[in-house]
Every structure is written in structure tokens, then in C-alpha cells.
Amino acid sequence: MSALTDLSVAELSAAMASRKASALEVADAHIARMEQHRGLNAFIAETPDRAREMARASDARRARGEAGLLEGVPLGIKDLFCTEGVATTAGSHVLEGFVPTYESTVTANLWKAGAVLMGKTNLDEFAMGSSNMTSHFGGVENPWKRRGENRKLVPGGSSGGSAAVVAARIVPGSTGTDTGGSIRQPAAFCGIVGLKPTYGRCSRWGVVAFASSLDQPGPFARSVEDTALLLQAMSGHDPKDSTSAPLAVPDFVAAARNPAIKGLKIGIPCEYRVDGTSPEIVALWEKGVAMMRDAGAEPVEVSLPHTRYALPAYYIVAPAECSSNLARYDGVRYGLRVPGKDLTEMYSNTRGAGFGKEVRRRILIGTYVLSAGYYDAYYRKAQQVRALIARDFTQAFERCDVLLTPTAPTAAFAAGDKMDDPVTMYLNDMFTIPASMAGLPGISVPAGLDKDGLPLGLQLIGRAFDETTLLGAAAALERAAGFTARAEGY
Amino acid sequence: MxxxxxxxxxxxxxxxxxxxxxxxxxxxxxxxxxxxxxxxxxxVDTGNVAPLSSVSDVTLPLRTDKVTDGGIAERVLANAPGGAVWLEPQDRHAGGFFAVPKVVE
The missing domain is CATH 1.10.20 (Histone, subunit A)
Known part of the structure; x- marks a missing residue:
């Protein structure tokens, strides 16, 4: 048998089911690897004691014949999910020291399925960023490097730690959250699979809020099948989240295991051919279309005319929601408190000291676009554009079943790049934000390497609540692309 | 602007x-x-476009107006940065307050 840390979620489950390894042995092997690769700065908190305790309980359940879907599988959890008794920071100084007294619904679902918490992964502060460089706890290093170069690259963001730990084989799977691309873009940068479910598929309860009409938890793994296994356990209606969809959870795992795409119509949106995209990514996209055609699907040209307006509309809607969600960090009930001469000054000092520059920028933009006299010109306008973006997708899906696009306009960039101008960084999410604005599910599948040896991803976008078709198409793309490359040294 | x-x-x-x-x-x-x-x-011409505030088609659900949890003051106050003030120090279920700087002279 290969090293336990090389196994997928499905393979680990099989190994534990046939008693080739215990959950405790699996946990120990992954803890050793976590310690070995601390240099990545991918965890804000490692929880080896909790992992061993959960693994022992898992072994006991298995001995009683009560194994769940993810029994004994070690996972990394983005430090945006509240975990009872384990500090949760959202990557921010303002929440340092906060220890939740409750568990998020998604993580509770994962523990119910038997999964084991390995640690809380690093992220951009409050999930605002595309590089993981805005974390109060420092950036995360991408396990991948350009061939023959030693420069540190970013893992993408905001779920950069969660993507890096899966790529570095510290865990076989992890959770992320995606507001404008925060699962799909880091998955592409790290050469793994990342899925943003339909808005409402996974509960947001207990997930630190950024932009409530966009935020959606989702899984990372090294295969489409593993991603489906995680999604299966994470999903489901939750009365504690009023936007959680009261729908039954389909068999995602079966969909991922049976990539039936014969006759499936794959939409190719012409507006995604934009300046600034790496020619290698354009070439890979064309190759992806050919691969899907060879696998029996039918490519169809479609148009999403408002694509280029999704990004600026997002940078009104998301900061507006962020400014109102983050009003709760006032130094009164939890987290940091910086004294002032009166209550207002205490709020101001606490928030001034507690938030990093990107979060501050977005709170200020959000406050401005919601303020009297500017609301209609900015916020209402953005919501109208959002309606047009959603309508574009509805019309496109009358002609196709899934859309195929690049995930990001470039491969992973160097730590410190794109930091001078906020808009340059924002452009990294140009291909992921439109689906976010429409609430649609999207998945990034690693599909090739660029000339420097860095992984590139392709994105598939599905109809609302049609993750089964999406996973089937993703499994077909995965099979055709045959991506087996690993980051050197990992 | x-x-x-x-x-x-x-x-x-x-x-x-x-x-x-x-x-x-x-x-x-x-x-x-x-x-x-x-x-x-x-x-973008948005003349007759209704603004989209939520992508979920779901009508916000209503539930019976009754208490579904409570009695967890200790957990609610566990992270208070200025500490908590308890109504009944001997019985924390009775509830308490977040301590804040004095705001009334």
C-alpha cells in the first residue's frame, strides 16, 4: 500500500473499511505530514489532540459497525467556520482569541459523517482576497513553484490554506467558502478540484459572514469523486439558515462515478475570451472543448453579454454587504477591544486596529455606496446589473447543460505581486464572479500545466441545484485531462 | 467620482x-x-430592470413564534472582551451583561 497521505478520500475509506489502517493511524500519518510542512503557513491552528481524540472515537464507531460516509477521514477546515472550543479567527486580528461556543452546521455535518478535524486553515482576512496575502497571520505558500525557480507563489484565495494543504497531501480534503471565486481560483492555482455549490445548497450558519447573498461553503479534494463525497456530507437543508434550500440532497457520489456526458451540451461563452488572459490558458480552454467533444458532448457557442460588468457590480454588492455584516465587530461582545475616551471612540479604535487594509477598504467602499445620496447610483444600479447577469445565464442554459470556461486568467503568481493596485488583484476573479452573482454552482478541475510547470484549471458552471450534471461533466473532463502532476517535493 | x-x-x-x-x-x-x-x-441600460437582491427563489420561511433555545447566557458571554456582569453570580443561568466603558456621566 502507498503512504496513507497519498491516498484519496475514497481510498482511505476503503483502507479503513478493510482494516488495513485504523483512523488513528491515518490521523497520525497526516499529523506527521502537517508538522513536516509547517513552512507553508497553511494552518492558523493545528489540532492534533482533537484529531487523535476524534480518530479514536471513529475507530470505536467502526468497531460497532456504525461507520459514516467520511468515517476517519482527516480534513482541514477553513478558519471561517466556527468550531466549538477551537479558536476561529477569520484570518483577522479583530477576532483573535475568539473561541466559538457552537459548531457551524457544515462542520457539524462533516463530524456526523465521521470526519476528523486536523486544523483550521489560513485564509485572506474575512475571505476578502485572491492571494491569501491579506491574512493577519501571513500569507500561505503554494506547494507549486515555477520550474527551476525558487520564488514563493501564492496559493490563491481566499481559501488559500485549504487548497495548499490538499495539494501538499497534508489532508485528502478540506472545506472552503466561495463568495466570488474563493474556492475555484485557489483550486486552479494549486492543481486540485474545488467546488462552489449552488447558493443555498450548504448552510451558512456558523460561517463568519462576508457577503451574505453570495457566500457559499464548498469542498476541496484531489479528485472529482472525493469532492462529491465531501459535498454529500456537507449539504442539506438547515432551518438555522433562512436561505438554505429546503431540497433533498441528490446522490452526488454516484454522479461523479458515472461521467455520462454523451449528448450533453457544453456551452462556450464567447465573452470569456478577454484580453489579459494568458494564451496558454486560452489554448487549454480550446483543448478542454475538444476533450469534451471527443468524450461525446456537444459544444455550443453561447453568449453572456453582461459578463464584463459582473466584476464591477460585485465590487459594489460584496463591499455593501460586508460593511453591514462587519458592523458587529465593535469590541463589545467578542474579539479585540481597544479603549477610547467614549463608546464611539472605542468602536472606532477597535475597528481601526482590528481590520487590515483590504477589509478596511471594502468596509469604506460599502459604507459609501450605501450612504444617503449614493445608494441608487451605486447599490441599486449594481443590483439591476446583477439581475441582467443572472438573466444571461438563464438564457444560455436554454441552449446548453453546463458551461466550460477557464477558472482564472493566469497561473499562480508570486507573493507580493498585484499588491500595488487593488483593481489589478480584483481582476483575478473575472471568470468566477459571474456565476457567483447568479448563485450558480461551479467547479474547477486541474486540466494541464503551463510552460513553467504550474497547474491550470478549467471551470464548469451548472444550472442552479444541478450539481449532479456538473459533477458528471467534471468527472469526464478529469478523465480526459488525466492530470497526475504533483508539486515537486510534495 | x-x-x-x-x-x-x-x-x-x-x-x-x-x-x-x-x-x-x-x-x-x-x-x-x-x-x-x-x-x-x-x-448598462438598466431602465426597466428590477434589482436582484437575492438569487434564492425561496420565500423566507416562517416558524411558530415560540422559544426554541435559551438558558445559555454563559456561552453567549464567554468571549466578552471586557468580561461579564452576572445578575446572580451564584446562578449564571439567570443571565448577565457585557461590561462596557461607562457611557453616562
Whole structure:
């Protein structure tokens, strides 16, 4: 048998089911690897004691014949999910020291399925960023490097730690959250699979809020099948989240295991051919279309005319929601408190000291676009554009079943790049934000390497609540692309 | 739309977010850049378009108006940065308060 840390979620489950390894042995092997690769700065908190305790309980359940879907599988959890008794920071100084007294619904679902918490992964502060460089706890290093170069690259963001730990084989799977691309873009940068479910598929309860009409938890793994296994356990209606969809959870795992795409119509949106995209990514996209055609699907040209307006509309809607969600960090009930001469000054000092520059920028933009006299010109306008973006997708899906696009306009960039101008960084999410604005599910599948040896991803976008078709198409793309490359040294 | 230092000071005040005096100019520059980039939305004709505030088709669910949890004051107050003040120090289920600086003279 290969090293336990090389196994997928499905393979680990099989190994534990046939008693080739215990959950405790699996946990120990992954803890050793976590310690070995601390240099990545991918965890804000490692929880080896909790992992061993959960693994022992898992072994006991298995001995009683009560194994769940993810029994004994070690996972990394983005430090945006509240975990009872384990500090949760959202990557921010303002929440340092906060220890939740409750568990998020998604993580509770994962523990119910038997999964084991390995640690809380690093992220951009409050999930605002595309590089993981805005974390109060420092950036995360991408396990991948350009061939023959030693420069540190970013893992993408905001779920950069969660993507890096899966790529570095510290865990076989992890959770992320995606507001404008925060699962799909880091998955592409790290050469793994990342899925943003339909808005409402996974509960947001207990997930630190950024932009409530966009935020959606989702899984990372090294295969489409593993991603489906995680999604299966994470999903489901939750009365504690009023936007959680009261729908039954389909068999995602079966969909991922049976990539039936014969006759499936794959939409190719012409507006995604934009300046600034790496020619290698354009070439890979064309190759992806050919691969899907060879696998029996039918490519169809479609148009999403408002694509280029999704990004600026997002940078009104998301900061507006962020400014109102983050009003709760006032130094009164939890987290940091910086004294002032009166209550207002205490709020101001606490928030001034507690938030990093990107979060501050977005709170200020959000406050401005919601303020009297500017609301209609900015916020209402953005919501109208959002309606047009959603309508574009509805019309496109009358002609196709899934859309195929690049995930990001470039491969992973160097730590410190794109930091001078906020808009340059924002452009990294140009291909992921439109689906976010429409609430649609999207998945990034690693599909090739660029000339420097860095992984590139392709994105598939599905109809609302049609993750089964999406996973089937993703499994077909995965099979055709045959991506087996690993980051050197990992 | 161009924002100057006074505008940033005013927005920061609305957001109860202290921006140091020596950073006002650079923040004003960044925000102006972002807003200029956002202006391209004006190219879109949105005359008869209803604004979309939520993508979920679900009507917000109602439930019976009854208490479904409670008695967890200790957990609610567990992270209070200024500590908690208990109604009945011997019985924390009775509830308590977040301690804040004095606001009334």
C-alpha cells in the first residue's frame, strides 16, 4: 500500500473499511505530514489532540459497525467556520482569541459523517482576497513553484490554506467558502478540484459572514469523486439558515462515478475570451472543448453579454454587504477591544486596529455606496446589473447543460505581486464572479500545466441545484485531462 | 467620482472605523480608483430592470413564534472582551451583561 497521505478520500475509506489502517493511524500519518510542512503557513491552528481524540472515537464507531460516509477521514477546515472550543479567527486580528461556543452546521455535518478535524486553515482576512496575502497571520505558500525557480507563489484565495494543504497531501480534503471565486481560483492555482455549490445548497450558519447573498461553503479534494463525497456530507437543508434550500440532497457520489456526458451540451461563452488572459490558458480552454467533444458532448457557442460588468457590480454588492455584516465587530461582545475616551471612540479604535487594509477598504467602499445620496447610483444600479447577469445565464442554459470556461486568467503568481493596485488583484476573479452573482454552482478541475510547470484549471458552471450534471461533466473532463502532476517535493 | 480626504474622513466616521490622518490621502486615492473603475456600470441600460437582491427563489420561511433555545447566557458571554456582569453570580443561568466603558456621566 502507498503512504496513507497519498491516498484519496475514497481510498482511505476503503483502507479503513478493510482494516488495513485504523483512523488513528491515518490521523497520525497526516499529523506527521502537517508538522513536516509547517513552512507553508497553511494552518492558523493545528489540532492534533482533537484529531487523535476524534480518530479514536471513529475507530470505536467502526468497531460497532456504525461507520459514516467520511468515517476517519482527516480534513482541514477553513478558519471561517466556527468550531466549538477551537479558536476561529477569520484570518483577522479583530477576532483573535475568539473561541466559538457552537459548531457551524457544515462542520457539524462533516463530524456526523465521521470526519476528523486536523486544523483550521489560513485564509485572506474575512475571505476578502485572491492571494491569501491579506491574512493577519501571513500569507500561505503554494506547494507549486515555477520550474527551476525558487520564488514563493501564492496559493490563491481566499481559501488559500485549504487548497495548499490538499495539494501538499497534508489532508485528502478540506472545506472552503466561495463568495466570488474563493474556492475555484485557489483550486486552479494549486492543481486540485474545488467546488462552489449552488447558493443555498450548504448552510451558512456558523460561517463568519462576508457577503451574505453570495457566500457559499464548498469542498476541496484531489479528485472529482472525493469532492462529491465531501459535498454529500456537507449539504442539506438547515432551518438555522433562512436561505438554505429546503431540497433533498441528490446522490452526488454516484454522479461523479458515472461521467455520462454523451449528448450533453457544453456551452462556450464567447465573452470569456478577454484580453489579459494568458494564451496558454486560452489554448487549454480550446483543448478542454475538444476533450469534451471527443468524450461525446456537444459544444455550443453561447453568449453572456453582461459578463464584463459582473466584476464591477460585485465590487459594489460584496463591499455593501460586508460593511453591514462587519458592523458587529465593535469590541463589545467578542474579539479585540481597544479603549477610547467614549463608546464611539472605542468602536472606532477597535475597528481601526482590528481590520487590515483590504477589509478596511471594502468596509469604506460599502459604507459609501450605501450612504444617503449614493445608494441608487451605486447599490441599486449594481443590483439591476446583477439581475441582467443572472438573466444571461438563464438564457444560455436554454441552449446548453453546463458551461466550460477557464477558472482564472493566469497561473499562480508570486507573493507580493498585484499588491500595488487593488483593481489589478480584483481582476483575478473575472471568470468566477459571474456565476457567483447568479448563485450558480461551479467547479474547477486541474486540466494541464503551463510552460513553467504550474497547474491550470478549467471551470464548469451548472444550472442552479444541478450539481449532479456538473459533477458528471467534471468527472469526464478529469478523465480526459488525466492530470497526475504533483508539486515537486510534495 | 473623486473622493478627497474630507470625504474619507466622513465615510470612516459613518463606519466607526478609525483611519489615521496620515493614511487618509492614500485611502482616498485607492477608493477613487475603485469607484472610477466601477463607473463603467453606467454603460448598462438598466431602465426597466428590477434589482436582484437575492438569487434564492425561496420565500423566507416562517416558524411558530415560540422559544426554541435559551438558558445559555454563559456561552453567549464567554468571549466578552471586557468580561461579564452576572445578575446572580451564584446562578449564571439567570443571565448577565457585557461590561462596557461607562457611557453616562
Amino acid at each position: 473623486s473622493l478627497d480626504k474630507d470625504a474619507v474622513r466622513r465615510i470612516a466616521r459613518l463606519a466607526r472605523l478609525n483611519v489615521p490622518e496620515d493614511e487618509l490621502a492614500s485611502v482616498a486615492g485607492e477608493l477613487t480608483g475603485i469607484l472610477a473603475w466601477i463607473e463603467q456600470l453606467n454603460e
